[in-house]
Amino acid sequence: MLNFCSLYSGSSGNCSFAQSSKTNILIDAGVSTRKIENALSSIKVSPESISAILVTHEHSDHIQSIGNISSKYNIPIYISDGTWNALSQEQKEKISPENHVSFTVDEKFSIGDLEIFPFSIPHDAADPCGFNIYNGTSKISIATDLGHVTEGIIKNLENSSCILLESNYEPEVLKFSRYPYILKKRIDGPNGHLSNIDAGNTISRLIPTGLNNVLLGHLSKENNFPELAYKTVMEQIVKNNFSDTSINLSVARSQRS
Numbered sequence: 001m002l003n004f005c006s007l008y009s010g011s012s013g014n015c016s017f018a019q020s021s022k023t024n025i026l027i028d029a030g031v032s033t034r035k036i037e038n039a040l041s042s043i044k045v046s047p048e049s050i051s052a053i054l055v056t057h058e059h060s061d062h063i064q065s066i067g068n069i070s071s072k073y074n075i076p077i078y079i080s081d082g083t084w085n086a087l088s089q090e091q092k093e094k095i096s097p098e099n100h101v102s103f104t105v106d107e108k109f110s111i112g113d114l115e116i117f118p119f120s121i122p123h124d125a126a127d128p129c130g131f132n133i134y135n136g137t138s139k140i141s142i143a144t145d146l147g148h149v150t151e152g153i154i155k156n157l158e159n160s161s162c163i164l165l166e167s168n169y170e171p172e173v174l175k176f177s178r179y180p181y182i183l184k185k186r187i188d189g190p191n192g193h194l195s196n197i198d199a200g201n202t203i204s205r206l207i208p209t210g211l212n213n214v215l216l217g218h219l220s221k222e223n224n225f226p227e228l229a230y231k232t233v234m235e236q237i238v239k240n241n242f243s244d245t246s247i248n249l250s251v252a253r254s255q256r257s
């Protein structure tokens with residue numbers, strides 16, 4: 001059994017929750033401790049029951065409160081050495097040595113009855129990764145903050161039943177947005193973020209491998225809208241000759257109320 005829930009998703013902060021019958025974990029903690037406490041309480045999970053926080057990369061929308069929540073609830077932070085070294089001194093000091101657990105990207109590890117496989121993604125951070133999370137025969141994946149989708153990423157996402165997939169921006173909206181040119185180039189560059197069209201094409205490659213549920217996440221506040229992301233992704237799936245009932249598509253909420 002494997003449950004997954006996106007608590008916060010988007011450029012203003014990211015935090016997801018995964019759960020087997022025995023183990024609860026968070027992936028990223030990019031909003032305040034209080035917001036995470038509130039979101040967990042809304043799904044009736046106590047922060048004390050969290051066994052680990054996995055970190056994808058060092059951008060502040062993913063790590064804002066890892067130090068605070070780790071010290072408040074004595075939660076181990078699982079992080080690659082590259083990402084750890086890119087953290088600020090202030091953030092590192094909040095994490096006690098026994099709660100600093102290092103992993104290597106592309107090497108499997110376990111937390112309770114969960115198996116975790118961190119895989120490398122192209123993004124402008126020190127050592128960014130996505131995660132495959134396994135429990136028995138169940139597999140779910142998290143793939144956000146990726147500039148483009150490589151064949152290696154497709155391989156990693158195959159056979160997942162549920163993916164939190166980035167659908168960051170609509171190309172036409174980005175083109176005409178008030179963002180400075182240099183920032184637009186970063187976002188749509190090979191190490192930036194994934195567009196709605198890229199997300200649609202990625203899902204189309206994965207439907208034949210058993211993908212049932214996709215949560216579109218990490219939407220840009222300025223260059224996308226939930227309804228538009230849904231529409232463009234679904235149109236792209238249909239263009240690729242799949243019916244609109246071949247996948248259960250939803251948009252992860254950026255904030256919980």
Ligand SMILES: [Zn+2]
Pocket residue numbers: 057059123125145
């Ligand atoms: Zn990032």
Ligand SMILES: [Zn+2]
Pocket residue numbers: 010011014059061062145218
């Ligand atoms: Zn991000």
